[in-house]
Amino acid sequence: VTKEWLRVAVIGAGAMGTIHARHLASSVPGARLAAIADVDASRAAALAEECEASRIETDAGAIFADPSIEAVVVASPPNTHGALIERAAAAGKHVFCEKPVDSDPDMTDRALAAASRAGIKLQIGFNRRFDPTFRAVHSAIEAGRLGRPLLLHLFSRDPRPTAVSSTRAIAGLFLDMTIHDFDMARFLMQSEVTQVYALAGTMMENCGEPDTAIVTLRFTSGAIATIDNAHTAYGYDQRVEVFGTDGCIATENEQPDRARLVHADGRIDALPLYFFGERYLASYLAELRAFVHCIQNDGEPAVTGQDGRAAAKVAAAAQRSYETGQPVRMSEIG
Ligand SMILES: NC(=O)c1ccc[n+]([C@@H]2O[C@H](COP(=O)([O-])OP(=O)(O)OC[C@H]3O[C@@H](n4cnc5c(N)ncnc54)[C@H](O)[C@@H]3O)[C@@H](O)[C@H]2O)c1
Secondary structure, three states: OOOOOOEEEEEEOOOOHHHHHHHHHOOOEEEEEEEEEEOHHHHHHHHHHHHOOOEEOOOOHHHOOOOOOOEEEEOHHHHHHHHHHHHHHHHHOOOOOOOOOOOOOOHHHHHHHHHHHHHHEEEOOOOHOOOOOHHHHHHHOOOOOOOOOEEEEEEEEEEOOOOOOOHHHHHHHHHHHHHHHHHHHHHHHOOEEEEEHHHEEEOOOOOOOOHHHHEEEEEEOOOOOEEEEEOOOOOOOOEEEEEEEEEEOOOOOOOOOOOOOEEEEEEOOOOOOHHHHHHHHHHHHHHHHHHHHHHHHOOOOOHHHHHHHHHHHHHHHHHHHHHOOOOOEEEHHO
16 A cells, blocks of 8 residues: 655745744654745755755745645745735645735735635644643633633733844734734634724834733623733743633643752742743644644644634734724724
């Protein structure tokens, strides 16, 4: 019996493309890393060498033209995603696309329409849904352990950067960073957002505008939420608490070790894992495995293009609320 490998190409050999290519090269059952494309040939070549990929391209077109490649991982900048999804769909390739679907709302709609017309699988990179800790919170809510969820608090703080990242410069705080929290809020509360109020400011150097925010959400279910975004001096601060009629569930940060020193100055333990590449590594692997599994079993992607669109619309409402200083109803967002 010949084993049918799913041949997958990675488009964009930056921070996220590197994580996805490493996983495809070694740890995703049924899949093979077929090629790496980046407009920067030296980046593509370096990643191809590390992952022992035999092929590099500077134009994704060559990948779309190759019938032996069945799926692509899009990990290029946010303003390139929609066009790449459209081209992949036209060529009949399945797409795993990093968040956001695109930085432009019209392009997002066009990409989703193209994917659905072509009948390809499109999965969006909301990896936190695959994180074991967030999954445990989701399971407890699903099992009814909290009764009716009433309040959600998401703490989502990045380590302080030394410069504005290129993706932040393109998408802004709400579409680049808070979008993960908007998705997590929809995922945990199992309800759609109806109203958004964002207070934010430029409070740090080197983070871009705005860099610090509290966003409040109201859901169709009546539940309400706060999202707290900032940039820390102590690493990646990723916590959640959900309070319901029958109980409350809360999480703690993951640490590189669990040793705790007690001495005359107090109790000391390790800082949180530093950033996404450490904290969410398991979830990046799990989301790619789910993507490949859904292609091979003709299932529904675990995170759909519509999930990507819905979170982006909440981000647009947050942006408008920040700019106007007023709460924004989701019905006001086109
Ligand atoms: N899920 C997460 O936790 C997470 C974390 C970081 C970034 N991201 C997302 O991943 C995507 C990539 O971000 P990054 O931090 O890896 O960016 P990056 O700048 O590190 O890498 C982007 C790469 O894409 C290449 N590129 C640019 N235009 C291209 C094109 N048209 N075709 C092919 N390659 C092109 C660049 O040369 C660069 O190597 C963004 O959408 C970002 O929002 C997600």
